[in-house]
Amino acid sequence: MKNNYDRIADLYDLYVTADYDIAFWRRECAGAGNVLEITAGTGRVTLPLLTDGLRITAVDASYGQLERLRRKAEEKGLTVETVHADMRDFDLGRTFPMVIIPFQSLQEITERCDTTATLRRLRAHLAPDGRAIITLHNPAKQKDADGSALRLIEEYELKNGNRMLFWRSNMYDADARIGTSYQLYEEYDVDGVLHRKRLFTPRYRVFERAEIEDLIAQAGLRITRAWGGYDWSDLTADSCFMIFELRL
Numbered sequence: 001m002k003n004n005y006d007r008i009a010d011l012y013d014l015y016v017t018a019d020y021d022i023a024f025w026r027r028e029c030a031g032a033g034n035v036l037e038i039t040a041g042t043g044r045v046t047l048p049l050l051t052d053g054l055r056i057t058a059v060d061a062s063y064g065q066l067e068r069l070r071r072k073a074e075e076k077g078l079t080v081e082t083v084h085a086d087m088r089d090f091d092l093g094r095t096f097p098m099v100i101i102p103f104q105s106l107q108e109i110t111e112r113c114d115t116t117a118t119l120r121r122l123r124a125h126l127a128p129d130g131r132a133i134i135t136l137h138n139p140a141k142q143k144d145a146d147g148s149a150l151r152l153i154e155e156y157e158l159k160n161g162n163r164m165l166f167w168r169s170n171m172y173d174a175d176a177r178i179g180t181s182y183q184l185y186e187e188y189d190v191d192g193v194l195h196r197k198r199l200f201t202p203r204y205r206v207f208e209r210a211e212i213e214d215l216i217a218q219a220g221l222r223i224t225r226a227w228g229g230y231d232w233s234d235l236t237a238d239s240c241f242m243i244f245e246l247r248l
């Protein structure tokens with residue numbers, strides 16, 4: 001079966017324009033040499049790091065996303081090693097001084113046992129004196145998405161002159177602690193005729209701080225730093241993010 005992101009890989013860069021975390025990753029990865037980036041996607045974080053001279057091994061489960069990353073790197077004359085793999089179960093047979101899971105993508109693993117498996121895979125790829133950084137949303141900021149109405153989020157003009165309407169509704173299952181984002185992409189031609197409609201439904205698991213800390217410990221990793229934002233602020237109950245530096 002195709003990865004969910006393959007459905008929208010050609011649209012991803014159109015609607016994901018965030019750059020609030022780039023300065024953070026550039027500073028944290030500076031001097032690392034080799035970086036293993038898990039869930040690299042189309043290279044939103046990868047490309048700035050490649051530009052800084054880092055060697056990146058980019059893992060992702062979507063062929064479509066990785067294809068775009070490769071093409072964008074090539075256009076800039078940069079080289080990236082891409083690996084099509086599931087973060088829950090992969091083995092590159094080597095370790096890295098820096099391993100990152102950016103953009104809160106660890107939360108796309110919705111089963112607790114799979115989160116532990118992913119953290120164990122991260123551990124297996126971490127050099128003895130290496131460091132890893134993972135990022136999650138702080139649940140206090142994420143849980144209130146329950147049952148929102150379908151809303152028009154954005155309108156884009158496509159290269160072919162067609163218009164793309166992006167609609168979204170978020171649901172949250174409090175018992176399972178799983179959120180689902182129902183995203184509809186409608187492409188209309190110049191006559192207003194619907195050309196194509198796509199449904200994309202990324203799911204994410206919400207973790208309280210204590211729960212993720214417990215899973216990190218179960219995977220044999222130590223938390224050596226914790227930040228609440230990409231401005232390196234302290235992690236508090238009100239922080240937007242939970243960013244953890246991990247070591248063996």
Ligand SMILES: C[S@@+](CC[C@H](N)C(=O)[O-])C[C@H]1O[C@@H](n2cnc3c(N)ncnc32)[C@H](O)[C@@H]1O
Pocket residue numbers: 003005016038039040041042043044045059060061062065085086087088102103105108109
């Ligand atoms: C929100 S995107 C983030 C991409 C990129 N890091 C960024 O910041 O734009 C999440 C990415 O995680 C990947 N992904 C989701 N589940 C995965 C899994 N089990 N193993 C590997 N990659 C996965 C998706 O294919 C997608 O490219």
